Amino acid sequence: MADSKDLVAGIDSNAKKSPRRIVFITRRTSAQVKADTEDQLQTFPEVLFRAAVAIQVLAIVLVAIALMFNAPLEGLADSSHTPNPAKAPWYFLGLQEMLHYFPPVVAGVLAPGLVVIALIVIPYFKVNIEAEGFFLKDRERRLRIFYAVAAGLMIFLGFFHVLAALVPTLIMAGFMLLASQSSPQSSSAFRRYLAARPLSYWVMTWFLFELVVLTAIGTFFRGPGWSWVWPWQGS
Amino acid sequence: MAKTVDQYFDDLRGTRVWRSIFRSGTGSSTLKRALAIQQNVFLHLFSTKVRTRMLSFSATWYLGTLTLGTFLILVATGIPLMLYYHPSVPQAYADTKDLQFVVSSGLFLRNLHRWAAHAMVFLVFAHMFKVFYRGAYRAPREFNWVIGVILLLITLLLSYTGYLLPWDQLAYWAITVGSNIASAVPLMGNKIHFLLLGGNAVNANALLRFYVLHCMILPLTAMFFVAIHFWRIRKDGGLYSHASEPATLRARAASGAAAGKEAQ
Numbered sequence: 001m002a003d004s005k006d007l008v009a010g011i012d013s014n015a016k017k018s019p020r021r022i023v024f025i026t027r028r029t030s031a032q033v034k035a036d037t038e039d040q041l042q043t044f045p046e047v048l049f050r051a052a053v054a055i056q057v058l059a060i061v062l063v064a065i066a067l068m069f070n071a072p073l074e075g076l077a078d079s080s081h082t083p084n085p086a087k088a089p090w091y092f093l094g095l096q097e098m099l100h101y102f103p104p105v106v107a108g109v110l111a112p113g114l115v116v117i118a119l120i121v122i123p124y125f126k127v128n129i130e131a132e133g134f135f136l137k138d139r140e141r142r143l144r145i146f147y148a149v150a151a152g153l154m155i156f157l158g159f160f161h162v163l164a165a166l167v168p169t170l171i172m173a174g175f176m177l178l179a180s181q182s183s184p185q186s187s188s189a190f191r192r193y194l195a196a197r198p199l200s201y202w203v204m205t206w207f208l209f210e211l212v213v214l215t216a217i218g219t220f221f222r223g224p225g226w227s228w229v230w231p232w233q234g235s
Numbered sequence: 236m237a238k239t240v241d242q243y244f245d246d247l248r249g250t251r252v253w254r255s256i257f258r259s260g261t262g263s264s265t266l267k268r269a270l271a272i273q274q275n276v277f278l279h280l281f282s283t284k285v286r287t288r289m290l291s292f293s294a295t296w297y298l299g300t301l302t303l304g305t306f307l308i309l310v311a312t313g314i315p316l317m318l319y320y321h322p323s324v325p326q327a328y329a330d331t332k333d334l335q336f337v338v339s340s341g342l343f344l345r346n347l348h349r350w351a352a353h354a355m356v357f358l359v360f361a362h363m364f365k366v367f368y369r370g371a372y373r374a375p376r377e378f379n380w381v382i383g384v385i386l387l388l389i390t391l392l393l394s395y396t397g398y399l400l401p402w403d404q405l406a407y408w409a410i411t412v413g414s415n416i417a418s419a420v421p422l423m424g425n426k427i428h429f430l431l432l433g434g435n436a437v438n439a440n441a442l443l444r445f446y447v448l449h450c451m452i453l454p455l456t457a458m459f460f461v462a463i464h465f466w467r468i469r470k471d472g473g474l475y476s477h478a479s480e481p482a483t484l485r486a487r488a489a490s491g492a493a494a495g496k497e498a499q
Contacts, residue, residue, distance in 0.1 A: 055301070076402070
């Protein structure tokens, strides 16, 4: 409980002596009245049972996949024969796609490093996913900042010809623009939803969108020499 | 009257040997059920009660539980795979071929391990985004979010180190491409690259290093952080639900009291 910190006594004690208990009774101490009680289930056996069922379902699905599809196995590793393209595991293909546009120190070190640092510091900054809609307060100023940041980002991506990242950015900017033109009183439920999204939602969703698009492009749309290939063309 | 299965199980739980192993006794009282969690070294990581609303599928999509599930499957399939595998060149490839064609159920074991590994990477990402969009990273749960990010990186490393072990063309070149990125680190890139691979290129040393990382160091590190991750859920007040937060309850109580005063 967050409140209990206020009750900690600030007296240093001798760690080598058996501690003595002292009770402080302040006047006008009253029993705390719980504001609300909420239904709870006992972990044993209810929650453990549900977890077991969830894991069972997962196991059945994975066993079915394992019975139907074989893991890939190619020829013996050969350092003198480079396949074209040489691809990293799928979860790194977003990174490899970035490597296509930027020097390795930017795409391979700086970008992922910054992403990890950004993820770690999220809870320590005032990132609040439950905050009010971004454009609902101080609308003019925030709209100007949005225009500046979006334009800067697009010029940067356009300058390096990063079409794969530019298109998702354009789409997200479009949604944000729609959000800025919407309000909680909008007639369409979708626009009411957009209007209520805070800044942290927009930034994270943009990141998720880029992650999915870049990974998908690296996985399905890249062939020899990292050229653009349609999935049905084969490699 | 014939005994039911439940009664036999209760009798078993009452025996001296059972009682010497499990500290909680028999019985179906609230206390005994709480003790079954609290008096068990593994289960005591969890709280004895969970809010009913957090058990609905929509609350968490069970993504954390499912991630644990993939990890358990990976341990269960990974250990038998180790029995048939030598981390040496070119024996590693021959062993993988044997698993594919000679060892009974070897193909199934390898398939399950491979697909469960992909599922785990996917589920860890899904879990992270779900936690973010729920706002469950916020105080007092900041540090558990950080541990989650560490677990994400460990999961990626586990998958990445496992990728090399079959020693086929796919494995070799994927690791070559990936490890070359390490060389791009300013100043000490080549040193890191050398340390990672035990040489200047992917070779037998790299295979051994990745094997030790994959089967020993990374799983143990993952378990260490998973234990803290679970334990912190309990210590930080259970699964996050905006409606159940102390701040929300206080605000509601205060507004309720104010409304009551106005009514008087």
